Amino acid sequence: LPSSPHVQSVYTGDNGIFKTIQKDTLCMDSSTIDQTVSIEMANLAKQKGAAYMDTPVSGGVVAAQNGLLTFMCGGDGKSFARAEPFLSQMGKNVVHCGDVGTGQAAKICNNMLLGISMIGVSETMNLGEKLGLKPEMLAKIINTSSGRCWSSDTYNPVPGVIEGIPCNRQYAGGFGSSLMAKDLGLAQNAATSVKAATPLGSLAHQIYRLLAQSPEFQGKDFSVVYQFLKDQTAGSK
Known part of the structure; x- marks a missing residue:
């Protein structure tokens, strides 16, 4: 589900799961939400004699299509043992991170x-193109050099570099810019609560907030930040 209020509504609303949940039911929620909400839902599930795990997922569209997702699981050991066989059908990596949350x-x-790395790759590819480098060649160099990362070798934001990903469909589908803005906001809230310095995370959040508020970019995959940055430099001529 997209955000914390959606999860709270699904579990605790008038027709929510907790209204009719049976004892010993295991709930696995793969939404990316506020940690405190996951803990709240787990406590409510326990009152009903059920169990709740937060099992957010990562890997993107390609990994989902190939059953290669990563699930990050929060909950007790017994619940994890029950959840793992199901999650393993969809993911290659099912990791028990600790308690709920x-x-x-x-x-x-x-x-x-x-979010940070996608912006970095987008800036790099845009700069390279302006310096006369072909994007396919630059990506090949990066992917065999010290700049290699998932945002470059698996999800490069430049159309035509990697087939079968959203940038080749005018950035349609995939993981939306609005969702990335939401997740970066969660990270900033968490960083504030524990007093962790995240200057690059903060800057990435501001950039994706701009995309999320733009009619042109808000419905696009988060890799559209490449096009956003390209438009900024084009407009500065």
């Missing part, structure tokens, strides 16, 4: 890095 912690850390 730790799955969310791992996910927002991962997505903060993802």
Whole structure:
């Protein structure tokens, strides 16, 4: 589900899951939401004699299509043992992170890095093209050099470099810019609560907030930040 209020509504609303949940039911929620909401839902599930795990997921569209997702699981050991066989049908990596809420912690850390790295790759590809480099050649160099990362070797934002990903469909589908803005916001809230310095995470959040508020970009995959940055430099001529 997209955000914390949606999860709370699905579980605790007038027709929510907790209205009719049976004892010993295991709930696995793969939404990326506020850690405190996952803990709240787990406590409510326990009152009903059920169990709740936060099991946020990462890997993107390609990994989902190939059953290669990563699930980050928060919950007790017994619940994890029950959940793992189901999650393993969809994911290659099913990781027990600790108590309820730790799955969310791992996910927002991962997505903060993802947002930062996608902006970095987009800036790099845009600069290289302006310096006369062909994007396919530049990507090949990066992917065999120290700049290699998922945002370049698996999800490069330049159309035509990698087939079968959203940038080749005018950035349609995939992981939306609005969702990335939401996840980066969760990371910033968490960073504030524990007094962690995240200057790049903060800048990435501001950039994706701009995309999320733009009619042109808000419905596009988060890799459209490449086009956004390209438009900025084109407009500065």
